[in-house]
Amino acid sequence: MNLDALDDLDRFPAYVYDLSGLRTHVAAIRDAVGGTELFYAAKANPDAEILRAIAPHVDGIEVSSGGELTHVRETLPGIRLAFGGPGKTDEELALATGVDRIHVESPRELDRLKGPADVLLRANLPLRTPNAALSMSGPFGMDEDALDACAARIAEHPHITLRGVHAHLASGLDAPAMLDLAHRIAEWAIPWLEARGIDDPELNIGGGMAVDYTSPGTRFDWRAYGAGLAGIPARLRIEPGRSMTAYHGWYVTDVLDVKATRGETYVVLRGGTHHLRTPVTKGHDQPFEVLTASGPESPATLVGQLCTPKDVFARDVPVPPLRPGDVVAFAMAGAYAWNISHHDFLMHPEPAFHYLR
Ligand SMILES: *Cc1c(COP(=O)(O)O)cnc(C)c1O
Numbered sequence: 001m002n003l004d005a006l007d008d009l010d011r012f013p014a015y016v017y018d019l020s021g022l023r024t025h026v027a028a029i030r031d032a033v034g035g036t037e038l039f040y041a042a043k044a045n046p047d048a049e050i051l052r053a054i055a056p057h058v059d060g061i062e063v064s065s066g067g068e069l070t071h072v073r074e075t076l077p078g079i080r081l082a083f084g085g086p087g088k089t090d091e092e093l094a095l096a097t098g099v100d101r102i103h104v105e106s107p108r109e110l111d112r113l114k115g116p117a118d119v120l121l122r123a124n125l126p127l128r129t130p131n132a133a134l135s136m137s138g139p140f141g142m143d144e145d146a147l148d149a150c151a152a153r154i155a156e157h158p159h160i161t162l163r164g165v166h167a168h169l170a171s172g173l174d175a176p177a178m179l180d181l182a183h184r185i186a187e188w189a190i191p192w193l194e195a196r197g198i199d200d201p202e203l204n205i206g207g208g209m210a211v212d213y214t215s216p217g218t219r220f221d222w223r224a225y226g227a228g229l230a231g232i233p234a235r236l237r238i239e240p241g242r243s244m245t246a247y248h249g250w251y252v253t254d255v256l257d258v259k260a261t262r263g264e265t266y267v268v269l270r271g272g273t274h275h276l277r278t279p280v281t282k283g284h285d286q287p288f289e290v291l292t293a294s295g296p297e298s299p300a301t302l303v304g305q306l307c308t309p310k311d312v313f314a315r316d317v318p319v320p321p322l323r324p325g326d327v328v329a330f331a332m333a334g335a336y337a338w339n340i341s342h343h344d345f346l347m348h349p350e351p352a353f354h355y356l357r
Pocket residue numbers: 041043044062084085168171172206207208209239240241242243
């Protein structure tokens with residue numbers, strides 16, 4: 001994408017989504033993973049324009065709440081849906097009639113499921129994932145005892161069909177580590193399913209493909225991943241979120257003030273982490289480009305307008321000389337950015353939204 005598209009916006013801050021780049025990126029993922037079904041995890045960014053850009057290149061959408069379910073159905077009528085997430089209410093389970101797969105999180109949830117339903121049982125397997133950014137253990141999914149209890153109950157319920165196992169165990173792993181994990185899941189899950197009479201076992205091995213915020217040009221190796229998955233003897237599905245949409249969103253804003261306080265330089269930007277919470281939740285410096293200034297760089301901390309010391313986009317990072325009115329574009333703001341942020345804190349105006357088609 002040409003960054004010039006970002007500095008002639010009429011109002012800051014603004015989110016800019018590069019839909020054309022996103023389509024190309026997702027189509028390449030689709031191509032790389034071959035026979036593996038590709039679902040997009042809507043919780044990474046459920047923006048309707050983003051969903052519409054992605055839809056032609058995926059097999060379906062994974063939703064994690066009744067709200068997402070309703071929104072995706074309205075935005076993409078007829079698209080296949082997988083419904084996961086802990087703590088599903090009776091109302092949510094009722095809404096899920098007709099979804100492609102329900103990911104059951106507990107025996108009690110299974111008991112409340114009326115059906116007809118095709119289910120995957122979400123497994124919480126004791127597989128180590130040493131380099132993961134997040135390990136999805138704790139409340140997510142079920143251990144072997146609970147899985148056995150679910151399988152036994154399903155066998156007595158003709159309106160509920162056991163299709164396979166869902167295992168989203170970690171996030172932030174690179175392709176070799178993800179593949180290793182996938183093979184270890186399959187080694188456990190396929191015999192487990194076969195022993196319960198499932199002769200066409202399905203495995204949803206989740207999302208969590210690594211996104212490296214310290215290196216915006218680095219990408220998860222989808223080709224190696226797709227090739228490595230091809231050897232697993234099951235119907236496979238993946239449901240990435242971040243690695244699909246992170247790269248194609250920008251949060252663009254302008255400088256309001258620059259000041260030196262006790263030896264530190266602070267660049268105060270319009271907006272803040274109530275619009276782009278990602279650097280605070282991830283504890284990183286959000287990558288950025290300065291669009292309107294150049295010259296010798298010196299360290300500064302980029303902050304927003306919130307009255308909290310946590311409102312930091314990037315700390316002690318090299319920037320060229322900046323003045324009020326200069327424009328800064330934060331990259332990698334297409335996933336877990338606007339939609340996870342606390343928009344109403346301090347009641348500043350919301351950003352504008354632009355879509356490059
Ligand atoms: C969040 C989530 C995903 C997507 O994870 P990413 O890190 O965005 O790829 C997929 N599956 C489940 C069950 C999730 O909770």
